[in-house]
Each structure stands twice: as structure tokens, then as C-alpha cells.
Amino acid sequence: MAITSIKNLKEFSTNNDRFEGAHTLCPGCAHSMIVRELMNCTDDNLVISANTGCLEVSTAVYPFTSWDTSWIHIGFENAATAVTGSEVMHKVRKKKGTLKDNDAPVKFVAFGGDGSTFDIGFQWLSGAMERGHDFTYICLDNENYANTGGQRSSATPIGATTSTAQAGTHSYGKKEKKKDIVSIMAAHGSPYVAQLSPNKWKMMAKGFQKALETEGPCFINTVSPCCTEWKFDPKDTIAITDLATDSLIFPMYEIIDGHELNILYRPKNILKVEDYLGAQGRYKHLFKPEYKHIIEKIQSDIDADWARLQRREEARV
Amino acid sequence: MQDLKLKANENRGLHQLEAGFDLLGWDEVTQGSVLPSFEGDATGIAGLKAEERDYSHHNSYTATVASWRVKKPVFNIDVCIDCQNCWVWCPDSSILSRDKQMLGIDYDHCKGCEVCVEVCPTNPKSLLMFSEQEDLETALSQWPEKKKKEKK
Numbered sequence: 001m002a003i004t005s006i007k008n009l010k011e012f013s014t015n016n017d018r019f020e021g022a023h024t025l026c027p028g029c030a031h032s033m034i035v036r037e038l039m040n041c042t043d044d045n046l047v048i049s050a051n052t053g054c055l056e057v058s059t060a061v062y063p064f065t066s067w068d069t070s071w072i073h074i075g076f077e078n079a080a081t082a083v084t085g086s087e088v089m090h091k092v093r094k095k096k097g098t099l100k101d102n103d104a105p106v107k108f109v110a111f112g113g114d115g116s117t118f119d120i121g122f123q124w125l126s127g128a129m130e131r132g133h134d135f136t137y138i139c140l141d142n143e144n145y146a147n148t149g150g151q152r153s154s155a156t157p158i159g160a161t162t163s164t165a166q167a168g169t170h171s172y173g174k175k176e177k178k179k180d181i182v183s184i185m186a187a188h189g190s191p192y193v194a195q196l197s198p199n200k201w202k203m204m205a206k207g208f209q210k211a212l213e214t215e216g217p218c219f220i221n222t223v224s225p226c227c228t229e230w231k232f233d234p235k236d237t238i239a240i241t242d243l244a245t246d247s248l249i250f251p252m253y254e255i256i257d258g259h260e261l262n263i264l265y266r267p268k269n270i271l272k273v274e275d276y277l278g279a280q281g282r283y284k285h286l287f288k289p290e291y292k293h294i295i296e297k298i299q300s301d302i303d304a305d306w307a308r309l310q311r312r313e314e315a316r317v
Numbered sequence: 318m319q320d321l322k323l324k325a326n327e328n329r330g331l332h333q334l335e336a337g338f339d340l341l342g343w344d345e346v347t348q349g350s351v352l353p354s355f356e357g358d359a360t361g362i363a364g365l366k367a368e369e370r371d372y373s374h375h376n377s378y379t380a381t382v383a384s385w386r387v388k389k390p391v392f393n394i395d396v397c398i399d400c401q402n403c404w405v406w407c408p409d410s411s412i413l414s415r416d417k418q419m420l421g422i423d424y425d426h427c428k429g430c431e432v433c434v435e436v437c438p439t440n441p442k443s444l445l446m447f448s449e450q451e452d453l454e455t456a457l458s459q460w461p462e463k464k465k466k467e468k469k
Contacts, residue, residue, distance in 0.1 A: 022334065031408075061377070063352060069362075101360070235431035237408075238436055
């Protein structure tokens with residue numbers, strides 16, 4: 001596989017973008033940063049499919065397409081199904097020798113938002129994982145249905161206000177915890193599962209390359225701050241991801257073969273979660289005195305999760 | 318002085334997103350469609366730079382979102398250290414980097430999100446936001462001096 005050099009940014013920047021501008025994602029959206037990074041990680045041909053979501057509606061505004069690779073969209077939930085179908089077809093045609101270039105390496109990638117990964121497309125993703133096709137699924141996790149106006153998804157963390165779980169006099173927003181999708185996918189026996197963040201570009205690129213190189217179904221959850229629904233200034237996208245990884249609300253780690261957990265990034269100064277929450281408008285109500293206990297709960301959850309991750313890293317189970 | 322259409326394919330930013338074509342009516346559209354990104358063969362596209370590619374008029378490279386912008390980033394080549402932070406984090410593929418050097422900004426695709434200015438590590442910053450109407454020479458002449466470190 002022709003992987004590109006990620007030794008330093010200068011060398012990485014010699015890659016030619018295969019994701020074009022003039023898509024209609026919001027200014028400062030992290031989706032396109034992640035997609036660009038994935039496509040710059042390799043020189044191989046890519047077959048990409050996307051679930052319905054911000055990425056899909058914004059990059060295929062008829063009559064334009066922003067993709068310089070093969071790209072397919074079918075329904076809301078079936079990016080995983082579409083890409084595994086293409087993968088099987090490619091395998092069969094390679095065997096029969098009916099491809100134009102039989103030796104050209106091809107990688108299969110599916111993109112989904114958190115709505116289509118955690119909720120709507122979950123069954124399809126789980127099925128594709130179980131069938132063991134050679135593809136990489138990348139979840140762009142912005143913690144709500146941003147495309148349709150910021151409804152709650154099962155990726156929305158506790159305490160965040162969304163248009164269907166609103167904070168007010170009687171509510172502090174969403175009351176349930178976020179689903180632990182990374183562990184669920186690792187439990188499928190996937191050879192490579194990771195949670196990555198765009199602010200550490202090298203770690204993310206390394207993770208992408210590892211997932212593309214690994215044979216079998218790989219899953220990567222990436223943090224994608226949504227300036228519209230998280231309510232922060234577009235220019236702060238990278239600063240928010242910095243806060244997210246340093247406050248450990250989004251720890252970066254990988255799980256190999258379902259049991260070998262490696263923590264990829266240990267922040268030197270672990271920040272209090274207030275710094276992360278305070279930077280976003282969707283958590284503004286939590287700073288009222290009556291909801292102080294929610295912040296304490298979020299902090300204790302994070303501490304418990306971090307301790308659990310470290311135990312898992314040591315125990316290798 | 319920087320050239321605005323620097324390193325551009327001649328097709329760049331020809332169309333407005335909304336009014337690129339005579340669109341079909343809702344009852345004329347067929348189910349599903351195929352949009353070719355390139356004219357002719359697309360093999361080995363990863364090895365070609367944007368200015369060498371043969372974009373079809375369905376590629377959004379030929380469209381522009383310049384009208385979204387209120388403020389624009391201006392690039393000062395004298396301060397830049399070619400760290401490429403702006404290139405890796407630009408969400409709109411609008412930083413023109415060739416041969417490890419940062420050359421300028423693609424104003425047809427930039428939406429003015431200011432991420433590049435935020436991630437720029439130089440002192441003073443080599444990318445700064447100016448009003449869309451400001452011309453380049455005036456912007457460059459207003460560039461701030463190097464800030465001294467404040468003693469604690």
C-alpha cells in the first residue's frame with residue numbers, strides 16, 4: 001500500500017488534495033479537516049461511501065461533487081453496507097480479472113455522522129463488522145443531528161442542550177450518558193478500533209494509516225466539533241478539540257483485536273472539565289448554581305472512565 | 318506581491334453554487350445520478366496537482382463560495398515559516414501549498430472561518446483577517462510589529 005509520509009507537516013503537505021473546496025459545510029467545520037486528512041494519508045485509489053448527514057448533503061450539492069474519488073451515497077443508514085458491497089464486487093472482479101487495472105490497490109472507507117453511526121445505521125454497521133469485510137468506518141462524532149437542526153442523538157453527552165432535549169427551568173438538557181461506541185465496536189472483534197481527534201494531526205494520520213493497512217473491518221471515532229450546534233466561534237474549532245483531549249472528555253486510544261488497549265495521548269496538564277464546558281454555548285445553563293451537581297457528575301464520570309481505560313491498558317483485556 | 322489566481326487551474330471558481338446550471342424541475346429529476354469529477358480518465362489523480370487536473374464542470378472545484386465571506390485572511394509571505402499548520406487544518410482545502418512551501422490562499426473556496434489565523438504560530442502572525450473590501454497592499458502595509466514577550 002502506498003502510504004504517504006507523515007514524518008512532519010512539510011512532507012505531509014506535498015500530498016495533493018482529493019477533497020475539493022466549495023462544499024457547503026459550515027465555515028470552521030471539523031468534518032472536512034478529518035476527511036482531507038484521511039484522503040491525504042494514502043495515494044491508493046479510494047472507494048468512499050457516506051451516510052446521510054452534514055458531510056453527505058454538503059459535498060454532493062447537485063450538480064456538483066467535492067470528491068475526486070469514487071463516492072457513493074444510498075440511504076441514511078447504509079454507508080457500511082454500500083462500501084462492503086463494493087468491496088465484495090471488487091474482490092470478485094479481481095478474481096475474474098475484469099478490472100481495468102487488476103493490481104491497483106484500492107481502499108474502502110465509509111463515513112458516517114454520529115446519528116447514523118450510533119442510532120440509525122447501527123444495525124448495518126454491526127452487520128458489516130460481523131461479516132468481516134476489509135473496510136474502514138469513520139464516525140464524525142459531533143454529538144447531535146446537526147444536519148436537521150441539532151436534535152439529540154445517543155452520542156449527545158449528559159447535560160448538553162439540544163433542540164429535542166432542551167435546557168430550561170425544569171431540565172438541564174439531555175439526561176442520559178453517551179453510548180460507548182468504541183467499546184461496542186471492539187466487542188465485535190474488530191482488528192483495529194480507535195478514538196482520535198483532529199488537533200493531534202499526526203496521531204490521527206497514524207491511526208488512519210493503521211486502519212487502512214489493517215485487513216478487516218476497522219472503526220475510528222473522531223471528534224468533530226460543530227460550531228453551529230455546540231455554539232462557539234468557528235475559529236475555535238481546533239482550540240475546542242484541544243480542550244476536549246486535554247480534559248479527557250475525549251481520550252485518544254486504540255483497541256487492537258478487541259483487547260489490546262493503548263492510550264495514545266496522555267495530557268501533561270489534565271484540565272478540569274469546566275474549561276471544556278465553559279467554551280461552548282450548549283453547556284451554558286450548567287453554570288447556574290442549581291445545576292452545579294451535573295458538572296460534578298460529568299467530572300466524576302470522566303475520572304472513572306480514565307481510570308477504567310488505564311486499568312484496561314494494563315490488564316490487556 | 319501575491320498573485321490572486323496563483324497556482325490555479327483555469328476552471329477554478331467559475332460557477333456560483335446556486336446558479337451553475339439550468340436545474341431540472343422536481344418532476345423531471347431521475348432517481349439517482351452519476352456525476353463525473355473529471356473529464357476523461359481519472360487514474361492516478363492522487364499524483365496530479367490541482368493545476369494539472371482536468372476537472373469536469375461537475376466538480377465543486379469549479380464552483381465558488383467566496384460570497385459567504387465577510388472577512389478574508391491575508392497572507393504575509395515575509396513572516397511565514399512554512400510550518401503548514403494552516404494547510405493541515407484548513408477545512409476548505411484553500412491553502413495553496415506546493416513543494417513544502419505555503420504560497421497563498423485560494424479565495425474562490427475560502428469561507429473566512431479564521432481557523433488558519435488561529436493555528437498560525439509565528440510572531441506576528443503571518444495570516445491575519447481583514448475586511449473583504451481591503452486590498453492586499455493596504456492590508457500588508459498595516460501588518461503589526463513583532464510582539465515582545467511580556468515579563469512575568
